[in-house]
Amino acid sequence: MDKTYDYKRWEKELYEKWLKHRLFRATAEEAKRSGKPTFTIMMPPPNVTGDIHLGHVLDNTIQDVVARYRRMSGYYVLWQPGTDHAGIATQNVVEKELAKEGKTRFDLGREEFLKRVWAWKEKYGNRILEALKRLGVSPDWDRIRFTMDEDYTLAVKTAFVALYRAGLIYRGKRLINWCPRCGTALADDEVERKEERGKLYYLRYPLADGEGYVVVATTRPETYLGDTAVAVNPEDERYKHLVGRRVRLPFVGERRDIDGNPVEAEIPIIADPVVDMEFGTGAVKVTPAHDFNDWDIGERHSLPKVQVIDFEGKMNENAGRWVGLDRFAARNEIVKAFAEAGLLEKVEEHTYAPGRCYRCGTVIEPLPSLQWFVKMKPLAEPALKVQEEGRLKIIPEMFVKVYRNWLENVKDWCISRQIWWGHRIPVWYGPDGKEFVAHDEEEAKRLAKEYYGREVELRQDEDVLDTWFSSWLWPFATLGWPKETEDLKVFYPTQFLQSGWDILFFWDARMVMAGLFFTGEVPFEVLYLHGLLRDKEGRKFSKTLKNYREVFELLNDYGADGLRYGVLSLTPEGRDIRFDEKALEVGRNFANKIWNATRLLVLSSEGVDIDLKFTPQKPYQKWALHTLKLYAERITDALENYRFDEYAHLLYHLIWSNLADWFLESLKPDLKAKDKNAINLAHYVWLQALKLAHPLMPFITDAAYEHLNLPEKEVSLMRLDWPRIPYDFPAEYEEYEALKEAVREFRAMRDLVGLKRAPYRGDADPLFEILAGAERGEADVWVRLPSKAEVYIGLSRQQRDRVVERLRKEIEQLRKVISRIERKLNSQFVERAPKHVVEAEREKYAMLKAKLESLHRQLEALG
Template sequence: MLNKFFSPASVEDEIYKIWEQSEYFAAHPEYVSKTPFTIMIPPPNVTGTLHMGHALTMTLQDIVVRWRRLQGYDVLWQPGTDHAGISTQLVVDRKLSQQGIDRKKIGRDAFLEHVWQWKKESGGEITKQLRRLGASLDWKRERFTLDDGLSEAVKKVFVTLYREGLIYQDRRLVNWDPHFRSAVSDLEVENKEINGHLWYIRYPIEGSNQHFITVATTRPETMLGDVAVAVHPSDERYKQWIGRYVRLPLTERVIPIIADEYSDPSKGTGAVKITPAHDFNDFEVGRRHNLELITILDAEANIDLHEIKEGDKTVFLSSLQGMSREKARNAIIEKLEQLALLEKVETYRHQVPHAERSGAIIEPRLTTQWYCDAATLSKPAIKAVQDGRIQFVPKQWENTYFAWMKELKPWCISRQLWWGHQIPAWYGPDDTVFVCYDEKEAEEQALKHYGSTQVLRRDDDVLDTWFSSALWPFTTLGWPENTPELQRYYPSNVLITGFDIIFFWVARMMMMGMHFKKDVPFHTVYLHGLVRDEKGQKMSKTKGNGIDPLEIINEYGADAMRFTVCALTGPGRDIKLGKKRIEEYRSFITKIWNAARFCEMNTVFLKEDFSLEGIAFPLNRWILNELSNVILKIDQSLEAYRFDEYASLCYHFTWDKFCDWYLEFAKIAFKSDDVHLVSETRSVSAYILKNLLIVLHPIIPFVTEELWSAFSFGDKGTLMIAQWPDFKKCGGLDNQQSVQEINYIITLISQLRGLRSEIGVPSAKFIPLLIKDIQSEFFVIIQRWSETIKRMVKIASIEVVQDFSSKNSIQTSIHGATFIFPLENIVNFDKEKNRLSKELFKLSQELERIQNKLSNENFMKKAKAEIIQETRERVVKLQSEENRLKLALNRFQ
């Protein structure tokens, strides 16, 4: 017997172990008769723990792979984790610091030993958590971006691209993280709006004691690296000074006044200081005017004056050496005030770039780095989308993709870290570089180049983590070897991921796949939105509005969380998630469980010789038709990646059609004296339940698997390898007469129930029903279902009348017939009219208040988008309730 309540905690772990130990998740390259279906997991960071973004992505992927397995495909869902260079180094570095160990003192090799040990002990946490979610990945094929096979593949790609001229070294400005002392990607920089200041500094005109050019800056400390002041060529205020010089305050240096359109006369003073080694825009100005590049900050963002000539240094300037940029800023401002060169200070709110991982303020820094020619690699990837070989879902993401791909800059792929793929480059004594597969090959090249044996130095840098993860679709399958897996599972069918990594990862996989495999890495890219809180705000620790998926699983079960995120995933929109929504969908799980218990109590089981041939009872023919229709629509929804539609179809068929109508109607059939009717209804109930569990399984795998074995549809754990039903073979396509009959009864019961509710009939009160002007065919149906109608609408008697007149009655029309509730001594009409009038007045006032708010320009300008949307949704709900109350009141008139 099933327990009274479904307890996820008592079954989830056991069921998952059965699945995994039975190797039901495994792909089988040898099954050549089966069509392959492949999805690549976006490899989570090895440092990671499950968050709601993971939960959404993995749930959607798991739905698709479970569906395809049930359809008979040979499915590969490729698992693995990313070494996450910066994140992992940060985690282990902190761990060692707590133990009093300094990474710099123990050296690279010893530090990497600690990292590998940490990875062995703690690095698999995220994969354990994915199991809690129910993710059915082929775990025996799990890969790691730093495992031996992938590392060799990364070297091959680097060396190949270098020899093709698509990887090279260059000295350019990069986003520099002073905490890690490493370059970081543009995509790993988070702009934060902060309160700051705008300092107006006077730069004295050379040769004049009276004239100054004032520049406004948020970073006075970088003035030490200024090499020019730029003004707009058409700015009349400064035309006379173009070509002259200013004395750079605090130094012994003079710098030119140049004309450049980068200067905006409408901003600040119209004059801008140019510091090419510490600002990306200034770097471009410097290139146009062939200006000197002077770096004044070291790798940790402390003042470093070694590039400033001794003759240009003052005593004060020398005193700044080694100061942090923040302390130097304060000292410089104080000195400028003393020299009367600080004109004014304004408070200023502006965007400041921060390193996503460390949180440090980014410093634009001039360094020599390794670059990849992304613009050249992007061309085949752009064409693949243009000609339809890769399709984006939703399609509008194609425009975003094209816009970004056509503006690509060189991709900085080197990082000044220890953890990662060390760049396969060696340097000779004169810094000649040898890019090779290993040190032996580098030594051979060096011998040929120098004519003698030389001591070579390995490049210390590692590759950007996204470089290796860009190779994920083919290196995980054994490339560069032409393995059976590579031949069978590349390209994959679909990539499912968040839109926020379309440029981090998606576009780069497309570039690398097209270049090295000469084929797209996947045919479809499905991009889902972000998970936000129930008010539409981004989840964050500082706001305290985050939701931990593991806590949700512990409290509500994995199925409830999976169903919720699936139901809320609409095309092109973010998800507003709160516990209330999860509780609502947990009720759906409970509904399924209770329906199964009802079936069990009524001895519902599926006979071995059950056949759909000869099903006679209209109710059973109707539900078979509904099953056929819902399976067809579910297939269409999943083919189109409309996860919200899939969830909605499952929900409404289960709750509305199966539970609220079919099983309610079946209660009388189960008590019938007609043995054949009882037997048929039991068998059809079991058949519907069996197929319902199958179509629900991809979204709620645990509860469906538990019920599957409870009803002896198969051994525990075997539902996931059952056969997906064919809508054409569910026996429901030729049952239109039965469908019309049952739909008529459903409409009748629904309207009569609604009428009772509207007019305030006590819920426990049985009342008479009179029918006038009914066609004989409909009356025959009513007679056949009279006991069901009486029980479900709480009707004492049903009588056909030729005429009826009473002011104390309420009526409604259905298919031309009039249905009347005589309510003498049952409902106080005056009291009900008064109640409805008060409710309508109160609601109308509320509706008017909210509509006035939406017509208020001030509100519409200042309110957040999610608040405006919620207000509009509230109006729609109130208008619907208003119409209902008006209709109910009119019935009393």
């Protein structure tokens, strides 16, 4: 067995071996023959545009841990992989490539452009899945699905037609989020908001009768050209006398509403309770065509809707002298014009949160547009009910409230997108605009002929469906729906879905709605939500900040198991994850520890015929078996309840802190003596530990397993049963724990004095001398160690006095540090400081308090 663990070699060899033996394969026929319960996991499909990042590492490590654990626990597991066509993102990538050639998609036309996108997808689309193989994940790669596969396209069309015919899809002119950069509508959930510094402009609108003016405050003066009212709160005493009067919009000439009707420059002052009296002056401009709240006000008061910004983000013909200007350039010019006319009261610094496109970051423009929508309320009600009934379990529970709040306040979903890459909306229009919704053009023609009584020419809708409209079908469309396939019967509903909390609305909740509507089943039993990865200071990973490293670099530096262990160990339940590369170093060192411990066992057992038959005899052996039992139970409980960081930490404490540091050290005399009983027992213990670690660290555990000289072996630990330890030695466990405590206290006191070995006396296990660095001898002073075992360390008087003086100084210094932290951890600091800073201080405080207690115990023992 090599001296060091070459993870690059083993990762390549073992993954090829796993694939060769088809360890990840799952078929309906095999599942039925096996007689095992099925356990299905749906891989959240990464975008075909994507390069692997740490979010994918976390997602797929979690899923792989679950998949491997469930296989070893007696389930027949399907882990379904695939990719998402990612409409806007993929089209943007290909359009950027075209731009390098000096072309646009319009130069190519729809058909040729789509050929280019398909070619790009074939070349790059699966690179992220190939990258995931480096991580060691175990989905059935023979079953890869793509959200624009032929079968999947049938599912999307079937879903659209079914919803339309149920009255849940409609077309209407509504205010939508529009991205001028991507050239498409966005759903509300696809608009990101974060606070930014901006300006608040106070504009004077002259009263139409010439008696003064009303001052309105706005962050968007460029939209004033589309104002159709000024609104005040009906309870605002300052403006009650003005309600019903009119103001005149400066510089506004002829303009028309979205239906083509002329609209005057004089607009009414209206009262509406939605107006915030504390914002600005308490009087607000109302622009129904460019603000969602204003749209609602316009509906309540029957106001015309005047659009002044077009779909490219430029001022349209209603903008008069500013027509053709970019919206932000127009803002500057309009403010300048107001200032020159004496109509700009003031400008203030202001913090606000403009909506930005989740893909490109462009400030979105609310625009009135004819779009397709899904009615969400009727779909949301069953999704709320199944959670109430316990048919859907959300982990951690803190997200139940978030899930329910979104569903209880859900708005209709805009599903049409003005791009070319994606599922084209299955709607055809007749010569008079009559719409025909059908699975294909042939069905649409038949419906049109029935309607018109003759054959007519049809035109298909140019738009495509929102990417999320296809991915909300993922749990059942991947298994063959709408066909009644064996896969669907055997593997659906699924058991486990994990995702970041940030797509709870985009994807997770919508999948619940879709599953219930189309199949009558909750698509997954457990929804596990984890936090988002951030740097150790809590910032998002960003190319600008350069605060992250590429995954392949991390894999090369730490190995797959080191990366997997590090990321999972940092993942607290539900909270965002502060990534620290030191955790990966811990993971790599842990893998090396497993290798070195295995090597010690293997080399020391040469010449022994291992058959795994043993009788536990010595206290350390019984302690090891009992410890193994306790940790196996705790680890199983953590995995059953999806507490992944706890699983990682329990593994570390079992294998490194207990088995390597204590069991193997205690075993060494028996290894040296070639004690077959002890060696058999050690192989049993180590094999169980490797099995417990396998779901998280599959490479090092299988590499170690290959080196164990066992009578029978499987192709991988994953083919073995999950450990159920039948041994129970509570008395011997406590006895050995007391020995460990005595050894630790003896070592600590010995280290304080600066001795490699020290004299002792008292009743102790024969192992005490080996583990503690102790020997029988004489001394001036015998110090009773603060432990359950009656053990004394021998010191000279000078040694004792030096140690007492040193301990007193350390205690005094430590008290001062603890006192400073106590003063710092006052309510003001706790309330104002960032959460992670407060947590770090509290952890430091707890650690120092524990150290102080330990020093006091040592000082007390010295007398």
